Amino acid sequence: MEVVAGFLGFIDDQVGRLVATLEELGELDNTLIVLASDNGASIEGGENGIPNEVLFFNNVPVTLEMTAAALDDWGGPNTFSAVVGGWSWAGNTPFRRWKRDATRGGVSVPLIIHWPERIRDGGAIRPQFTHAIDVVPTVLDVLGMESPAAINGITQAPMEGSSFAATFADAGAKLRGGPQYFEMAARRAIYHDGWRAYSPWEFGKEVTTESLAGSTWMLFNVAEDFSECTDVASKFPDKVAELERLWWIEAARFNVLPLDGRSILRQLEPRPTLGQPRATYTYRPGAGEVPSSVAVNVLNRSHSITAEVVIPEQGAEGVLLAQGGRFAGYSFYVKDKKLHYSHNYVGLQESVLESNAEIPPGKTTLRYDFEVTGPPDLATGKGTPGIGRLFIGPRKVAEAKIPVTVPLMFSLSGEGLCCGWDSLSPASSGYRGEFRFTGTIEKVDVTCRVPNVAQPAAEPAD
Secondary structure (H helix, E strand, C coil): CHHHHHHHHHHHHHHHHHHHHHHHCCCCCCCCEEEECCCCCCCCCCCCCECECHHHHCCCCCCHHHHHHCHHHCCCCCCECECCHHHHHHHCCCCCCCCCCCCHHHHCCCEEEECCCCCCCCCCCCCCCCCHHHHHHHHHHHHCCCCCCEECCEECCCCCCCCCHHHHCCCCCCCCCCCEEEEECCEEEEEECCEEEEECCCCCCCCCHHHHHCCCCEEEECCCCCCCCCCCCCCCHHHHHHHHHHHHHHHHHCCCCCCCCCHHHHHHCCCCCCCCCCCEEEECCCCCCECCCCCCCCCCCCEEEEEEEEECCCCCCEEEEEEEECCEEEEEEEECCEEEEEEEECCCEEEEEEEEEECCCEEEEEEEEEEECCCCEHHHCECCCEEEEEEECCEEEEEEEECCCCCCCCCCCCCCEEECCCCCCCCCCCCCCCCCCCCEEEEEEEEECCCCCCCCCCCCCC
């Protein structure tokens, strides 16, 4: 929590710099500032805290020993930390539970609106119900603009939410009282006119008709019970039934269905992309980082990485292709005139191959080949084992077993795929910084030879 406080202090300082600049420019009073957090405090840290949050999103169990070993580095560049769950719950005081839930502890956040030219009673509190989807309509409202019905001939979905700009001048302004549905990994809630119903769900549990039929709802009169302290479902069964029916109506209206409770393992489902599905992806140097969501997916697959390069007479070094970083990822690179491949298993284990021969000058083909030798074990956070091989031209120059690979994701945000360099933190311990390639890369092809073999398995509980 000291680290969290430090980060918040840093954020506060940066916001202060922005405000000071607006004031210096004489624009502060005429600038609408909207400040909010994104959700309730995170529970990913569990009972022990997590030194690397990518562990959680790969289903890797975290022990107290792992946390203790990283304690001196907590908050530094070698950690991607999350606090112990008890502190998260405390951080959500006075509400129930935490992020990834539909209780108020998961969805209620502070919202600060600053606009002295229109808000005359600065520092006052507004009690009206608002939702994140109301922010954009509010901004459009104060700008006197409407959401476009079509862009480039493509009909746009209607804007969800409504403006709360009326509250800027009138503390008692009447706004929508709902209904507003909430859903997170099959945990459901709905707010309407001062009442809030909530249906819990076991984290990671598959949704079936039978299991849904056995689900229960809690009921809170939040107009009088702000913190959802007292469940009054038994006293008002008709209200529970009314709100449950309303939830299903809203869920159908806003495409919430079908419900999926698997959470982490939902990442295995293919998602729509702008490009057509293909076996081979081609990357070239000089481009920016490619987000993992649209990059080639090599997880749990046999695949090859083939780089066509030109090596100058004096040799070259640097990254050919890398994805992820210090907390999980891989890197295919040249160092000391030799070819290397490193697979970083969630910061816990690094498998490294190094060629037994130097790369000759001139135009050549460099290849890494990974052959899956067994299934993943997602219940314990282990991706497919396999055999890695390095080739310089047609000649095999290295071979080694890779006992475990990253199962589900390399990064949460940033640290995508890079050709000719490595963004942010290095994916391999074999170099520092971006380690840009000093020769010429003509292209790098990544080919996946078999479909993803990963299958859903158990998930960690709350």
